[in-house]
Amino acid sequence: MKFVCSKQDLVGGLQIVSKAVPAKTTMSILQCVLIDTTEGVIKFIANDMELGIETIVNGNILDRGYVAIDAKIFFDIIRKLPDNDVTVESTNSEGNIKVTISCEKAKFSILGRSGNDFSYLPDIERIDGIEISQYSLRQIISQTIFSTVENESNKMMSGELFEVDGETLKVVSLDGHRISIRKIILSQSYEHKSVVVPGKSLSEVSKILTDSTESMVKIFFTDKHIVFEFEKTLIVSRLLDGPYFNINQMLSSDYETKVTISRKDFLDCIDRATLLVKEGDKRPVIITIEDDFLEMKINSAIGAMDEKVDIVKQGKSLKIGFNPKFLIDALRAIEDDKVDIYLVNPKAPCFIRDANESYIYLILPVNFTTID
The missing domain is CATH 3.10.150.10 (DNA Polymerase III, subunit A, domain 2)
Structure with missing residues (x-):
């Protein structure tokens, strides 16, 4: 097998298939990338038996064939080559497979493995997608x-x-x-x-x-x-x-309290509160909902924080605790300027959802009676 390809295209192809190369495995062949040019295209394949990726790389095939190469070693070599065309050639002498990689004045020779040992992607009929x-x-x-x-x-x-x-x-x-x-x-x-x-x-x-x-x-x-x-x-x-x-079964449209709040203001407030929480500390933020504002408090070994954010409230006032990370993850995933939060009581989950329910985030509260 022999082909010529730009370094940029090689790097791009290897970056894609490397996602399916396991960091650790008892099967060393799975740590290889298969290069297959038998069908007239340069095809890179990686497969960890759970996830398989195949991508086609632009280049000029001089001699068709296939070979498996240690993915990490191959990728590391390609990344450090000059930004020019790269020639990759494999030869088989008495069962010993050698892969030569050359670019300008640089030349590497590494061991390859037979492509016969490699597990191709399963042949799946792609219909009605x-x-x-x-x-x-x-x-x-x-x-x-x-x-x-x-x-x-x-x-x-x-x-x-x-x-x-x-x-x-x-x-x-x-x-x-x-x-x-x-x-x-x-x-x-x-x-x-x-x-x-x-x-x-x-x-x-x-x-x-x-x-x-x-x-x-x-x-x-x-x-x-x-x-x-x-x-x-x-x-x-x-x-x-x-x-x-x-x-x-887990979702409900019932609520006793509805809060409309600026997503950015709420997110920034929680973000500031987490400055006082060490990594691994599961201390909750305590949220008190009143008529015109939401008050957030947190107490930790580092210090305390108290901040109010303007809201529009419907229904009852409420005091509830949450893991701040769960709120942050949900709010960062939402793009709306304002969000609606639906609550029932301090022990029931809250729902963050839009009118069309294109997104719904359910978050369970945290018991804070011994903390606040």
Whole structure:
């Protein structure tokens, strides 16, 4: 195998597929990237058996073939080469595979491995998929992914529900203390589909996506896999097996208190309060809701903070405690200038949602009776 490619294109391709290279594994072949030029294109593939990524890199193929190379070593070499064309060539002598990488006056020789040992991406029939912009998919992941958690006793908490219903795509995550829900309207109507995607896979997908509203992503669903196809890249992730939580049972439209508040003012206030909280300290912020203002207090070993923010209130006055991080995560994921917060009592969850329920953030309160 032999091909010539610009350093920039090589780096771009390796940055994409490296998302599927595990940091630690007992199978050393999984720490390799497969370079395959047998089909007349330069294809990079990485696969950790849960997440597989394949991308096509521009270049000139001089001799077709395939070889597996240690991904980290290969990437480190390419990044430090001059900004020029790079020639990559593999030779096989009596079963010993050597890969030569040359650029201008620099030349490296490293060991390669047979591509026969590598696990290609599963061959999945891609039919009846949905289409969404890269921007929208990246946004909807970033606005919910923080509510996933690695939980050995309940793997579903480590994934996100992707549910398609007609023209609506709903993404849901929860970690036992909060629920994040985002809905977006698709360009056309689709049949109902519901799968649970590992949060780790979605996190890596979001790192590859761009903020382009013009470039589209096709998403295909099967019983065991979800496929993301865009530009010259194909991503395949295994699904989590089993039913997701009954989210509708956890949601309520009842409330005793409704607060409308400037999102930025509320976020800045909580942000200032956390200056007095050491990392790992789960001390809550205490929020008192009165007629025209919301008062926030926090007391810690470092000091105390007390601040008031103007609000518009409907219903009863209320005093309630929250983990400040949960409020910050939700508010940072919302783009509206003002947010509506719905509350029932100091022991019931609060809901932050808009009128169309395109986003819903449920946050459980914290018992503060022994703290305040």
